[in-house]
Amino acid sequence: MRGIVHDRINRQPLANPVPIGSRLPGILQEDQFLMQWIRAFDDSIAPVYAVLDSLDSYVRPEYAPADFLDWLAGWVDVALDDAWSEEQRRSIVAGAAALHRRAGTPDGIRGALRLAAGPDAEVELEESGATAWSPTPGAPLPGSDELRLAITITVPKGDRAELERRLERVAAAVVPAHLPVELTVVVAG
Numbered sequence: 001m002r003g004i005v006h007d008r009i010n011r012q013p014l015a016n017p018v019p020i021g022s023r024l025p026g027i028l029q030e031d032q033f034l035m036q037w038i039r040a041f042d043d044s045i046a047p048v049y050a051v052l053d054s055l056d057s058y059v060r061p062e063y064a065p066a067d068f069l070d071w072l073a074g075w076v077d078v079a080l081d082d083a084w085s086e087e088q089r090r091s092i093v094a095g096a097a098a099l100h101r102r103a104g105t106p107d108g109i110r111g112a113l114r115l116a117a118g119p120d121a122e123v124e125l126e127e128s129g130a131t132a133w134s135p136t137p138g139a140p141l142p143g144s145d146e147l148r149l150a151i152t153i154t155v156p157k158g159d160r161a162e163l164e165r166r167l168e169r170v171a172a173a174v175v176p177a178h179l180p181v182e183l184t185v186v187v188a189g
Helices: 032-053 055-059 066-075 086-101 106-117 160-174
Strands: 122-127 149-155 181-187
Touching: 032 055, 066 086, 086 106, 106 122, 106 149, 106 160, 149 160, 160 181
Parallel strands: 149 181
Antiparallel strands: 122 149
């Protein structure tokens, strides 16, 4: 719960922009007890108006309060890791919709892993393609028809075991389920 919002200038609870008392018939506005009693409702409704007037800042990851990020992540089906910085969490939630459109593609896999590993990370994909061919008819097939995807992520710093754990979870979410993954994390520093 956000709580009572105070006016920065007067240090009083934020006023209701549409007081309930002003909506009452004139005869009821003359009753001082009723008007004071209704002011209590104005004080409790003012934060609701403040939230509704600035709703856009609650649902945009760039502006949302930090405690709303997990809630927004649920909207775009992203599980945030507590080890990520707030800036990284915001960029992941903001880019999630675009990543869902590219999920399963090489660009989508690279983008998701780069977001999770950090902006300085380098992500390399090597896929087997699971095809074999030969330019000469009847010749032995070169390469391998084994299905696999090798991912190498180079980061400038960090705990390799922790990064592997986190990035394996991200890879499992964005790589097609039928594709076995070999993930390697290299810490450069």
